[in-house]
Amino acid sequence: MKAVIDKEACIGCGLCAQVAQDIYEMQGDKAVALVEEISEDKAEEAKNGADQCPVSAIIVS
Numbered sequence: 001m002k003a004v005i006d007k008e009a010c011i012g013c014g015l016c017a018q019v020a021q022d023i024y025e026m027q028g029d030k031a032v033a034l035v036e037e038i039s040e041d042k043a044e045e046a047k048n049g050a051d052q053c054p055v056s057a058i059i060v061s
């Protein structure tokens with residue numbers, strides 16, 4: 001499972017990094033995924049962070 005962030009769409013609100021600190025991090029005004037491959041036990045956290053994104057910039061698949 002991977003999380004892909006559309007940097008063009010990201011508005012830098014920081015929500016994903018707040019709710020899923022193990023998965024997302026802010027670098028400047030854009031979010032980045034911290035992990036290349038998301039483990040099963042972190043899948044819910046990754047999805048939760050994606051769900052919080054107000055512009056749907058995160059695709060977890």
Ligand code: SF4
Pocket residue numbers: 005009010011012013014015016017030031052053054055056057058
């Ligand atoms: S929640 Fe969405 S818009 Fe906000 S920082 Fe994360 S990716 Fe960017």
